[in-house]
Amino acid sequence: MDHQDWHTTTFPKPKTLIPVKAVHKDGRVSAASKLDACGDIPTEIKKKVLVGKRLVQARTAKGMNQKTFANLFNISEGALKLYETDKEPLPGHLKDKIQRALKLKLS
Numbered sequence: 001m002d003h004q005d006w007h008t009t010t011f012p013k014p015k016t017l018i019p020v021k022a023v024h025k026d027g028r029v030s031a032a033s034k035l036d037a038c039g040d041i042p043t044e045i046k047k048k049v050l051v052g053k054r055l056v057q058a059r060t061a062k063g064m065n066q067k068t069f070a071n072l073f074n075i076s077e078g079a080l081k082l083y084e085t086d087k088e089p090l091p092g093h094l095k096d097k098i099q100r101a102l103k104l105k106l107s
Contacts, residue, residue, distance in 0.1 A: 051090050051107055052084045055083060058104055058106070072101070073094060
């Protein structure tokens with residue numbers, strides 16, 4: 001074993017810069033602030049457009065239940081429920097079809 005060179009490797013702790021404003025009054029530091037201090041989060045975060053509530057309002061204003069609304073646009077009831085709760089984004093072609101049929105703007 002004379003040919004093996006065993007040296008201990010130590011890694012220094014990385015320095016984290018946490019802005020002062022990110023520290024709460026009780027001394028806690030938010031996780032988002034820690035990530036942002038290291039530059040992992042983009043500075044501009046896009047807001048997610050929630051169309052589910054508007055879709056429910058439009059459907060109920062027309063006096064339709066989920067089953068008839070889903071049949072009108074040839075989608076399943078399960079898919080409509082996912083769109084209304086914003087668990088799945090509303091596909092563009094379907095969004096256009098609904099906007100044209102109901103004469104309203106969802107976004």
